Amino acid sequence: MKLEQLLAKCPKCGSQDKTVQRKILDEHRAHSEMKAVVCDECGHIFEEKDEKENKKEELKE
Numbered sequence: 324m325k326l327e328q329l330l331a332k333c334p335k336c337g338s339q340d341k342t343v344q345r346k347i348l349d350e351h352r353a354h355s356e357m358k359a360v361v362c363d364e365c366g367h368i369f370e371e372k373d374e375k376e377n378k379k380e381e382l383k384e
């Protein structure tokens with residue numbers, strides 16, 4: 324989670340208040356934790372595109 328993402332305004336409502344959610348996936352312990360950032364105002368889910376792209380690059384190598 325980057326500080327920039329925590330400070331980013333919601334594209335839907337413009338709120339900077341958001342909650343970081345963590346989900347544990349037992350079936351895939353190697354990737355046991357998924358983080359989602361949800362807007363407190365409208366429920367918009369922020370995608371962490373940067374981290375996903377990095378993971379794909381690691382798999383290719």
Ligand SMILES: [Zn+2]
Pocket residue numbers: 333334335336337338362363364365366367
């Ligand atoms: Zn919002």
